[in-house]
Amino acid sequence: MVWVKLVNINKKFSGTTVLKDMNLEVQDGEFFILLGASGSGKSTTLNIIAGLEKATSGDVLFDDKIVNKLGPVQRGVAMVFQDYALYPHLTVRNNIAFPLKMRKASKEFIEKKVSEVSNVLGLEKYLDRYPRELSGGQAQRVSLGRALVRDPDVFLLDEPLSNLDAKIRSQIRVELKLIQENLGKTFIYVTHDQQEAMSLGDRIAILRHGKLEQVGSPMEVYKDPVNQYVAAFLGEPEINFFELTKNSHMYSSEDLILKGIEAGDSEITAGIRPESIKLKKEKDSDVEIKIKIQTFESFGSYSVIIGKARSGKEVRVRLAEIPEIKPSTEMAMYVPLDEIYLFGKDGERIDKK
Amino acid sequence: MKTEDIKITTILAYITLTFLAFLFIIPFVWVFVEGFASVGNIGFGDFGTFTLSSYYAIFRSKYFVLSIENGLIQSFGGTAVSIVLAIFASYVFSRKRFPLRNALILTVLFFTGFPVFSLLIPMYVFYQNVNLYNTQIGVILVLGVLNLPITIWIMKNSFDQIPKSIERAAMVDGASPYQTIIHVFLPLAFPTIAVLILLDFITNWGNFYVPYILLSSRHLFPIAVYIYTYFGAYSVKYNELAAASVIYMIPTLILYIFAQKYLIKAFSVGGVKG
Ligand SMILES: Nc1ncnc2c1ncn2[C@@H]1O[C@H](COP(=O)(O)OP(=O)(O)OP(=O)(O)O)[C@@H](O)[C@H]1O
Ligand SMILES: [Mg+2]
Numbered sequence: 348m349v350w351v352k353l354v355n356i357n358k359k360f361s362g363t364t365v366l367k368d369m370n371l372e373v374q375d376g377e378f379f380i381l382l383g384a385s386g387s388g389k390s391t392t393l394n395i396i397a398g399l400e401k402a403t404s405g406d407v408l409f410d411d412k413i414v415n416k417l418g419p420v421q422r423g424v425a426m427v428f429q430d431y432a433l434y435p436h437l438t439v440r441n442n443i444a445f446p447l448k449m450r451k452a453s454k455e456f457i458e459k460k461v462s463e464v465s466n467v468l469g470l471e472k473y474l475d476r477y478p479r480e481l482s483g484g485q486a487q488r489v490s491l492g493r494a495l496v497r498d499p500d501v502f503l504l505d506e507p508l509s510n511l512d513a514k515i516r517s518q519i520r521v522e523l524k525l526i527q528e529n530l531g532k533t534f535i536y537v538t539h540d541q542q543e544a545m546s547l548g549d550r551i552a553i554l555r556h557g558k559l560e561q562v563g564s565p566m567e568v569y570k571d572p573v574n575q576y577v578a579a580f581l582g583e584p585e586i587n588f589f590e591l592t593k594n595s596h597m598y599s600s601e602d603l604i605l606k607g608i609e610a611g612d613s614e615i616t617a618g619i620r621p622e623s624i625k626l627k628k629e630k631d632s633d634v635e636i637k638i639k640i641q642t643f644e645s646f647g648s649y650s651v652i653i654g655k656a657r658s659g660k661e662v663r664v665r666l667a668e669i670p671e672i673k674p675s676t677e678m679a680m681y682v683p684l685d686e687i688y689l690f691g692k693d694g695e696r697i698d699k700k
Numbered sequence: 701m702k703t704e705d706i707k708i709t710t711i712l713a714y715i716t717l718t719f720l721a722f723l724f725i726i727p728f729v730w731v732f733v734e735g736f737a738s739v740g741n742i743g744f745g746d747f748g749t750f751t752l753s754s755y756y757a758i759f760r761s762k763y764f765v766l767s768i769e770n771g772l773i774q775s776f777g778g779t780a781v782s783i784v785l786a787i788f789a790s791y792v793f794s795r796k797r798f799p800l801r802n803a804l805i806l807t808v809l810f811f812t813g814f815p816v817f818s819l820l821i822p823m824y825v826f827y828q829n830v831n832l833y834n835t836q837i838g839v840i841l842v843l844g845v846l847n848l849p850i851t852i853w854i855m856k857n858s859f860d861q862i863p864k865s866i867e868r869a870a871m872v873d874g875a876s877p878y879q880t881i882i883h884v885f886l887p888l889a890f891p892t893i894a895v896l897i898l899l900d901f902i903t904n905w906g907n908f909y910v911p912y913i914l915l916s917s918r919h920l921f922p923i924a925v926y927i928y929t930y931f932g933a934y935s936v937k938y939n940e941l942a943a944a945s946v947i948y949m950i951p952t953l954i955l956y957i958f959a960q961k962y963l964i965k966a967f968s969v970g971g972v973k974g
Contacts, residue, residue, distance in 0.1 A: 419872040430863070432866045445870075446873035448883075
């Protein structure tokens with residue numbers, strides 16, 4: 348039973364600030380995702396939680412206990428590294444057994460544990476191989492096995508799937524989720540892949556330049572982003588943005604007109620998710636956009652229209668059905684007013700619901 | 701034109717190489733043949749008949765046998781001192797950040813090229829004061845320290861190639877720094893360490909000045925020093941000298957054979973990445 352808390356964590360590397368005033372609480376048994384672009388400080392955060400790196404200031408708490416000075420073992424964490432970090436000179440069996448050997452467990456115990464873990468991960472056939480003789484997916488499993496064998500309270504995973512091809516990735520993703528649910532242990536999982544984050548996480552924290560932008564369940568952060576960055580980071584295809592300027596009582600651009608909106612800024616940005624754009628008008632309040640179709644991509648269960656609005660801005664529309672449309676025709680499309688996000692000049696959300 | 705140029709340079713290269721090969725091989729051939737000769741002389745004159753008597757003669761001498769033993773003790777002792785100290789120093793230099801780290805690394809690099817023999821006379825005086833003069837352990841310590849800078853330098857570079865994440869994995873897995881060295885660094889750097897053992901041993905085995913200056917008793921002389929006693933005041937027994945020289949080469953050859961596998965590894969890919 349462990350929850351992890353970061354209080355006012357700051358981290359500097361020789362003068363440059365990498366993490367800024369980070370506050371974070373990870374509940375016991377939660378699958379928690381740290382999501383961010385490359386260089387946003389995800390690994391640094393994970394290393395600070397693990398005790399591999401010291402914060403410049405601030406506290407790390409495990410269950411109300413400040414653990415700033417404790418190492419990874421005393422904190423009871425296990426870690427899966429981005430490049431697996433298997434010991435190249437040891438067989439799979441000895442790689443998995445390594446943590447137990449370091450704590451001088453008995454031979455029988457080690458044997459029992461290793462076969463238990465290799466059973467769960469389907470590694471029985473590979474126990475006598477060396478890491479260089481494994482595929483990426485197998486190496487990834489060994490790395491996970493080395494974490495599982497110790498029975499830690501908290502699992503830390505640093506982009507564990509990033510080196511795998513798409514098919515194995517989704518397969519191991521499911522396995523991971525099942526393992527976490529069976530163990531009921533706390534997982535803190537780093538990724539830059541928004542789909543991975545959405546599908547795995549109980550909660551997601553979005554990190555940008557060392558600052559937490561938003562923390563919440565996948566649906567919360569998707570449906571209710573606090574700023575333009577979060578809105579753009581989540582969603583496939585990416586959200587469409589339109590810049591609007593104030594004209595007496597409405598905001599408008601060449602592409603669309605929004606009426607009855609009160610905001611301080613004279614220039615705002617409207618964010619419209621591709622799936623919010625419909626082919627038919629449903630309500631009087633729906634906002635119209637004229638889009639000239641350029642091409643569309645079909646993905647079987649859905650398709651994406653790529654078109655240009657009047658201003659020449661590229662717009663993506665996601666539709667459940669495959670539409671019967673011809674390229675180069677202009678169509679009127681409609682967006683329900685309550686599905687439009689509004690952001691102020693500073694990128695913060697101004698239409699909080 | 702072009703092909704002719706190539707031909708001429710190729711022929712020149714072959715001539716030079718053959719000449720060099722002869723230069724290197726001739727002494728070996730002479731030493732080997734002379735050791736079995738009944739007549740002691742220099743050059744390829746009259747060798748007399750084939751005989752093992754030179755070998756009988758040198759092994760009848762108690763001091764010659766002792767000198768082999770001393771040579772092995774001092775060379776391996778010195779090697780052990782260098783390697784063990786270098787392992788810990790290299791780990792610290794490679795993995796820890798501390799004040800003056802760079803200055804210390806540069807100092808180590810400086811000493812790899814320093815003519816350390818210039819320190820032997822002060823060493824001699826110092827040794828007499830601390831009662832290390834004319835002792836095996838005294839020679840072992842000096843030999844060990846002499847090879848230490850280059851050993852640290854090479855070993856540090858090989859430790860540097862071990863990925864940081866493997867070290868971090870060991871830390872997460874509960875290995876202490878000491879366990880990390882034993883279970884991760886040493887096995888991964890083993891090809892390099894094997895080569896270093898070979899190089900240190902060869903340097904020590906061939907070192908004449910250190911034991912010559914720091915030892916005075918005949919029964920402590922290593923073979924490198926003892927072999928010079930065959931140059932008598934009035935006459936030199938060349939066939940016995942040659943036989944002793946052949947014996948002198950054997951340990952190096954044996955070590956080369958053992959380390960061959962690692963020599964190839966160490967000089968090909970850096971040898972660490974699995
Ligand atoms: N040891 C270090 N010394 C100096 N700067 C560092 C160090 N480690 C990380 N940084 C810097 O800190 C920032 C965050 O690095 P971090 O590795 O945490 O990013 P990340 O989010 O994990 O990125 P990625 O997705 O590429 O792994 C980067 O700008 C990086 O250059
Ligand atoms: Mg990273």
